Amino acid sequence: MNKLPHIGTSIFTVMSKLATEHNAINLSQGFPDFEVDERLIDIISNRAKDNVHQYLPMSGYPPLLSKIAKLVKKSYERTLQPETEILITAGATQGIFTTILALAEIDDEILILDPSYDSYEAPVLLCHAHPVRVALNDDYTPNWERIEKACSSKTKMIIINNPHNPTGKILTASDFEILESLLQKFPEIIVLSDEVYEYITFEQKHISAHTREKLLNRCVMVSSFGKSFHVTGWKVGYLVAPEHLISAIKKVHQFLVFSVTSICQVAISDYLDFVSVEEIGPFYQEKRDYFRSLLQESRFQLMPCEGTYFQVVSYASISDENDVDFCKRLITEYGVAAIPISTFYANKKDLKLIRFCFAKNNATLEAAAKRLCNI
Incomplete structure (x- = not known):
């Protein structure tokens, strides 16, 4: 018996798997690719002995x-x-x-x-x-x-x-x-x-x-x-x-x-004894602003981003494809992975919007933006 018959594999898993298969830059799933704070690594390394x-x-x-x-x-x-x-x-x-x-x-x-x-x-x-x-x-x-x-x-x-x-x-x-x-x-x-x-x-x-x-x-x-x-x-x-x-x-x-x-x-x-959560917002705002600046010359329209480490863009001026197909083609033809917004709706409403994660090294963002600006 299947208790969740209509629920399939998560779109995050699907896009990340496709990105791996095509050696694409993965801006789909929400995880950083930069190093963790060395202070935290030192703490857990030392604590492992306790x-x-x-x-x-x-x-x-x-x-x-x-x-x-x-x-x-x-x-x-x-x-x-x-x-x-x-x-x-x-x-x-x-x-x-x-x-x-x-x-x-x-x-x-x-x-x-x-x-x-x-x-x-x-x-x-x-x-x-x-x-x-x-x-x-x-x-x-x-x-x-x-x-x-x-x-x-x-x-x-x-x-x-x-x-x-x-x-x-x-x-x-x-x-x-x-x-x-x-x-x-x-x-x-x-x-x-x-x-x-x-x-x-x-x-x-x-x-x-x-x-x-x-x-x-x-x-x-x-x-x-x-x-x-x-x-x-x-x-x-x-x-x-x-x-x-x-x-x-x-x-x-x-x-x-x-x-x-x-x-x-x-x-x-x-x-928590010495880290400051007040530093987190400015850290990601710098990444958001940098990623947005890199996409200014692209054909994507940047939507407002008030929080999180995700940037939503419209591709309406680029293609009439549905957003799932567009994201798949973005991986296979251009080597960048994103998430289609329609998958977050019960009725799969398609507004020609996709989501990029900018919690990445600047080099990753630069490489991705270069490919996106060539579309």
Whole structure:
């Protein structure tokens, strides 16, 4: 029996595999190709000699939980109880999966705003709830009238992603005010706020759900050390939520994962003693600006990028192909891999837009841009 019959291989896997087969420059999947901070490498190398290789407590390494609480306090002025309001997860994806599995019941409805990250729908289906896909406006701002019409007494959760993957948009204060007003009308709805790119914002900082007093008692926050510290393969993320939600999530987490990789938790805990998250945004803004400058002479139209390390471009002036076919041809004929935006929509809406990842060495970006400018 196949519990996910309509879900195939992830588009990220498909494009990365095709890129490897054709020796293309891979700007599709969201991972850096530059070196990790030497200080972090030194920490984990030294820690490997210590007794840090056995199970840690299910909720997480206690010093790391305390440092996350300090980080949230410094970043957002929110006070947390480390033991009861934070959970270390095996990456943000596992955090999302576990949250939905723990909180969604049979026939509940979960609102997913399209275009959306592909990890949201599967756990909804696996717990026999119903994903309700609501499209954002074509400029990727929320259509709150449409969102409210999709809410009902069956709605258990709304998933927001801010900064937004794949589009790089960030929510405004007005968006949060409307969301809070909406939640007053539907007091049972929980918000799952995916903020894995929270420290990768540019001219304007994103507004975190951590800062919205009206949301705190009914919101699960998702964060990622893998994204923030360029160690995506370590798969270490964390959830922040009020105790009544975290306790329910822990019941599933203990059987799904139990505890997250010990040495990685210890190393990140040590690293937090001296790393500054304020450096992350400027670091990626320089890469964004450089990549955009390299594409200025291309035939691609650059869309706004307010956060994340993804740049969306339009190829409408280049081809009438659908975006999946265009991306495949981009690999086979021009040697650059991208992600088609239609794959983030339930209805495969095609606006002739594709996504590049600019979390790469400058040499990689230069080589890719040279090929793209020849189209």
